[in-house]
Amino acid sequence: MAELLYQHAEPEAVLSGTHFMDGNHAACEGAIAAGCRFAAGYPITPSTEIVERFAERAPHVGAMFIQMEDEIASSICLQGAVWGGLKAMTVTSGPGFSLMMEHTGYAAMTETPCVFVDVQRAGPSTGLPTLPAQGDMLQCRFGSHGDYEAIALCPSSVQECFDFMIEAFNLAEAYRVPVFFMMDECVGHMTEKLVIPDAREISVLGRRFTKKPPEEFLPYAPGEDLVPEMVKAGDGYRFHVTGLTHDERGYPSTTLATQRQLVVRLIEKIQRNAPKIWKWEERNLQGAEVAVISYGISARVALKAIELAKQDGIQAGLFRLITVWPFPGQRIQELATRVRAIVVPELNLRGQVANEVERAVQGRCPVVPVGHPGGGVHDPQDIFHAIKEALS
């Protein structure tokens, strides 16, 4: 099994120092620091600044930006770039993300490490192009047909747009999956302090290239952690990438046994490694009566509601999801045994993440979703009332 080779970031590519910038620009800098050297995109509000900055920065860091004819093209062009040997991302928002779904499945099936950035806006359809939502949380998980697992991260500050973008690229390489960087319009457009550390303090995971000689190499034979090693075009390995069900040699096979072996592994490589992938933040949960579970911009709004609850004599704490997929259900189940109720504010109306919380909690305590149609953020009062109600 190829060991995971962490290096530090390229010093020439990292703008170390203290900055004042918005989440979109910070996400771009995070990608560059992480070693992303190829971006393909098609302009769409509210995400375009990420690729506009990337286009500007590209020649200075040895990277390339290509504006493709649409998101269908962008999301598959980037996979070509990965097999050509680069780390790559595409950047979009709702309507473009919908168009990418065929290719998120291709990335999952071909185990192409890559990053899809979705700066979420309100939908469905063209919806509210300039206003926030968190309505694509199930789409990134289930949007393509068939069974697969993916990883999704939700930053909730400008600093996290930088930090977790690096994490997103590292996870993509570690598990060879598409990683979804699920921002929202607020996080993308809010301007805050950003500290970019010294390149030597940034860990970047290299690609898991095989050391086996070509005659021994089986492209889809997994290592112990269920992740196979990679090669790139031009290195002398004969290699087929295919979206068809394939055996360990990468050749199409139509047997039930191959299908089971492959698809079960695609799922298990994430599920089994989930504890290593999970990231969350807990605040004031010690002795809390109510846990507010949230992510992205909603988690920041929830802090205000928690403060209001405190003034009202209710002990509430925050469990902020950073990794939304794979879902940290185990941890939430534990939490459910310690609190009297769970409240889940998010910028969608059908409880996209709240339902998953409920599934994990399995009736151990009441789960109260606090929906929102998108187009703005919650009024903290609404979350506060939900906290109060959840206890009554």
Place this chain on the structure above:
Amino acid sequence: MKMQESASIPKFTRKDLIPGGEVKWCPGCGDYAILASIQKILPELNTPRENFVFVSGIGCSSRFPYYMNTYGLHSIHGRAPAVATGVKLANPKLSVWVMTGDGDAMSIGGNHLIHALRRNLDLKIVMFNNEIYGLTKGQYSPTTQMGQVTKSSPYGVPDYPFSPLRLALGAGATFVARAFDVDGPHLQAILKEAALHKGSAFIEIWQNCVVFNDSVFDPIVSKESRPDHLLYLEEGQPLLFGKDKENAVISEEMSPRVVPASEAPKERLLVHKSGLQDPAYAFLVSGMTYPEFPVPMGIFRNVQSPAYDEILDGQVKKAKAKAKDNSFMALFDGLETWTIN
């Protein structure tokens, strides 16, 4: 019969087409002039107002249907030709117009566009070409000039632009024309011809985006530039230009060439004909670009071929007319199910 029909069509005026409410284009945007031209010609088309349908994609230009008091479908980025195909097939008596931008039509919608043109379905496809993505605030489009600095091409556009006219000709469009926003009478004449055409019509309209690509067409369309750099195509007329028509375009080795009119060999002087079945001439003239050539405006191609809806209609009639064949071979060759009596 014809007389009676037109007499029964309720009259409407330009004013009836203005829905009221705010028009949300930037002040000075070329889209206003195009809107005014379309509102001007519609009442002259002998079609009831309720039969007009305007279908658009996404973009500044695609907000067009909101500003017309007719049926309107503001659809999905790039998809208007496919939506319009459905509308027209479902109700062929409708006059269906696609309002689209250079990004909407040539980039994300390129595939739908070429196939709609190829089918020769009776659609009027009006492309507002401002050589930029206006709505998303200034990234380059497939028609932006190579080397131009835009928001997404900080070091200059690295790709070659499309020639929209040549793309349409290549796709087999039976009506192909170009006009520009501020010459109302010319634009209106072109739009009327397009409306009368039976089959797919593609009209490229140069449109000034004052905010993100101001004055890109000025070297050709400004009042001072026009005599030397713009050539209005007139049916049956030689391609002459200049203040005193002192220059001529001739054909040399299947390419255009500019010579003084006095020296133009008569047999090689290009004379405009839009009705040629072979698109070679239209292709040649549509390749005349600034600054080497005067840029032609007008109708490049206008030929008749059966339209998709007519072909389909013919098939339906034929299939219905065919007597029911219950022979064993007919069953064998036919659908995979049959009825047991």
